[in-house]
Amino acid sequence: MNNKKVSIIVPVYNAENYLKQCLDSIVNQTYKNIEIICINDASTDNSLSILKEYEENDKRIKILSGEHIGAGKARNLGIENSNGDYLLFLDCDDFFELNMVEEMLNQIINENSDIAICENTIFDDSTGKTVCPPSILSKYSNASPINPQNYSEELFTMTSACAWNKMFKATLVKENAVFFEDLTSCNDVTFTYTMLTLAKSISITDKKFVHYRTNQKNNISANRGAKAINGIYALNALKNNLKKHNLLDTFSPTFHCKARGVFLNELLHCNEEQKQLFAKTAKETLSDELFNIFETALYYNDKKIRKIKFFGIVTFAKVIKKGDKTTIKFLGIPLFKIKRTPYKTKIYFCGITIFKASIKQ
Numbered sequence: 001m002n003n004k005k006v007s008i009i010v011p012v013y014n015a016e017n018y019l020k021q022c023l024d025s026i027v028n029q030t031y032k033n034i035e036i037i038c039i040n041d042a043s044t045d046n047s048l049s050i051l052k053e054y055e056e057n058d059k060r061i062k063i064l065s066g067e068h069i070g071a072g073k074a075r076n077l078g079i080e081n082s083n084g085d086y087l088l089f090l091d092c093d094d095f096f097e098l099n100m101v102e103e104m105l106n107q108i109i110n111e112n113s114d115i116a117i118c119e120n121t122i123f124d125d126s127t128g129k130t131v132c133p134p135s136i137l138s139k140y141s142n143a144s145p146i147n148p149q150n151y152s153e154e155l156f157t158m159t160s161a162c163a164w165n166k167m168f169k170a171t172l173v174k175e176n177a178v179f180f181e182d183l184t185s186c187n188d189v190t191f192t193y194t195m196l197t198l199a200k201s202i203s204i205t206d207k208k209f210v211h212y213r214t215n216q217k218n219n220i221s222a223n224r225g226a227k228a229i230n231g232i233y234a235l236n237a238l239k240n241n242l243k244k245h246n247l248l249d250t251f252s253p254t255f256h257c258k259a260r261g262v263f264l265n266e267l268l269h270c271n272e273e274q275k276q277l278f279a280k281t282a283k284e285t286l287s288d289e290l291f292n293i294f295e296t297a298l299y300y301n302d303k304k305i306r307k308i309k310f311f312g313i314v315t316f317a318k319v320i321k322k323g324d325k326t327t328i329k330f331l332g333i334p335l336f337k338i339k340r341t342p343y344k345t346k347i348y349f350c351g352i353t354i355f356k357a358s359i360k361q
Contacts, residue, residue, distance in 0.1 A: 007084030011074035042068035072187030100209035224269035263297035
């Protein structure tokens, strides 16, 4: 049995409705040698009182308080004050499976890796129900551990930029001075993808150890369009980090693919005014290479065009979303219609039902 210490870093801001569930999932971990660093980011609700209540009952909890600095800088403060051999991050409205630390730590040590990655579920706060999205990591888990240099075309697309489904070797983070960006969204893009490229070995499991909460009122995804330009700042910072570590040439394929994905995702949340600001900022701050990628994403967004693999052939189609229905047009002909709710999916081809699926509630 190993005795490595794991530091779990939790930025906390006005999370009184969710914080106890979050903390319970940490203090009750089956692996006990942990320190829990909670950064109270100037909460104005009862979050600090809840933190102090837990601190009194569990000496592994350390509370850091100060002025409002945002989640990115709060995580950096947690890193600076951590003493663990490994780092985990959790958002204060999400929660862990109770065996997460033990299982991920055993894997990262047994496979001598720098980072371990797991899958997550999605917890719908409005319904109280859990959805299990299709596994992306199952494609790679059988090959674990992987050498990231062998995945230079897909490293950034095999996992999201979220830090909360990853365990990091603390020395790799601190010796390379990798930190989260001071942004209201996309603050984890630079940190996570820089770390993935610096790792010599990455452990992967398709087990779902994290429960990501969605549809709550005050998470950072709300009003995403107003923050879309953060995607530009995050990509520029990531590019600079890759240059600094002489890794840009190696990982340029996956970097460009991720840039396209970031631009498309942020554009989906923009109204027309926000889109214009996004385009203006892109033109002023992006390199010619990245701006060309942005213009392509903007064209796809304006025309509602998406890249789709159809019977193994990559093609382009017009995708029109309206409520829970999606229509896919090829050459102007509406061949496919998809009706999707959180728990059921139906696919129609030329008006005929060709696929039905439901998720157990």
